[in-house]
Amino acid sequence: MTPVRSRPRSTIFGRMTSPLIRPAGSAPRTRPDRARASRAARVALAVAAVALLSLVGRTTELASAPVDERPSIGAAPDTVRGIVFDSLGGAPLTEAFIFAEPAGVSVPTDSLGRFLVVSDKRVERLTVYHDALDDIGLGAIVLARPTDAARWTDVTIATPSLTTIWRTVCQADVPEDENRGVLVGSVRLADDRTRVSGAGITAQWEAILPRTRLRQAEQRSTRSDSTGAYALCGVPAVGELVMAGASVEYESGAVQVALADRPLRRIDLVLAPANSRVDRWPTITGRVVGPDQQPVANARVAVDGVDSVVIADADGRFSMVRVPLGSRMIGAQADGFAAVAQQVNVLEANTPEVIITLERALSIAGLEGIAVTERRTIRRERMMREAGSLRAALEQVPGLVVQNIPGSDDATRFALYGRGRNLSIGTCSVQLLVDGLPATLDELHAISVTQFAAVEVYRNVSFAPERFGQFAENDCALVAFWTQYGLRP
DSSP states (O other): OOBGGGSOOOOOGGGOSSOOOOOTTOOOOEEEOOOOHHHHHHHHHHHHHHHHHHHTOSOOOOOOSOOOOSOOTTOOOEEEEEEEEETTTTEEOTTOEEEEETTTEEEEOOTTSEEEEEESSOOOEEEEEOHHHHHTTOOOEEEEOOTTOSSOOSEEEEOOOHHHHIIIIISSOOOSSSOOEEEEEEEEETTSSEEESSOEEEEEEEEEOTTTOOEEEEEEEEEOOTTSEEEEEEEOSSEEEEEEEEOSSEEOOOEEEEEOSOSEEEOOEEEEETTOOGGGOOOEEEEEEOTTSOBOTTOEEEETTOOOOEEOOTTSEEEEOSOOSEEEEEEEEOTTBOOEEEEEEEOSSOOOBEEEEOOBOEEOTTOTTOEEOSSOEEEHHIIIIIISSHHHHHHTSTTOEEEEOTTOOOTTOEEEEEOOTTOOTTOEEOEEEETTEEOOHHHHHTSOGGGEEEEEEESSGGGSOHHHHTTOSSSSOEEEEEETTTTOO
């Protein structure tokens, strides 16, 4: 089976300039996906060209036709030096794969993004591959040798800058506020062939009002164009959001997206009939592995839209039957590891094997014998020094909504809400635990903030350790508060 990450992606920037806007309620058009690799390569070259002209500051010609691989008479060995730079991340692109033609020489970039190509033929073209290029929808960067360059040294290859992305994709200048992020992708049906035009794409996130520090839900929407491609501009450049696609007849599940390293992400969505027959839902299989790629036994795996949780076997393999079609979130959790959730596109047939990689659990310094099994862990020092209070610290956790208790004027007393299985914001009451046991809000508020040592936040009880999940009364988020006494062995 083929892991999800290994599926080839073609660039989509070239299809972002003229989205097809349809009146609400109109039926989308669908058409077979006829994209070819050659077209994807040409688009990638065009985007790379714009980036190089703006970032390198010198004229560079990118080839749009195959390189003439006929060896030149008396061709001498060639040496090409250069650097690959990630303009969106603001750092050199390390461990990139450089492929030189026509000799077919390949080399990696070092920790500073530098590369050295030594070829027995004159190098006419360089192609750069990296997972980060897939993540932003570029696929690859191709650079052709200038026709008048006897020697090719000090080559700089760069990804497009955020300014270039906004002017090319969004047809606007980069905004000055924090909502500078861009999502791009394609929308197709679960048959994995048919592109959907006119589909509505919506992203929702939580924003903190600058003056009141209160949270409110914000969203951006767009529609896919005639090729099924979309661009959603003006989302947070850093943070987490939830997005989904829908049309009159089709819809996807809710997908969580984290923007951290780069303000640009490619998210492809798969839509399925809103009322598809359960007996047509497929079985998905996969493996749960650790950071060393070794299997993780007994991991608990859950998919949104499926009530049951499956347990991975001794080889880390799992199988889940009757999974709803479309884009969904799948997650896994195991003792000693942090809970992880990622997107999976469930197709009518041949859904690729899902590989879920878990990271080792974090430890809280100074609290002996305690292993924390969730990334969202808040230490007392952060509560008091950075946030100032327990409430302020919880307000900084994406996915949690902190509100005043109705009828109370005491700002230190609050209610907690989270996301249910549909991932919509503020839809359910959070399950509270104190020192590993269920607690009420009144019991929580009775504890002095100076007694808290740490807080663990789980977005969904499916990803909480089994010792916590046994107390869950709903599918909402779970927050475990630890006092200094409860954390001691």
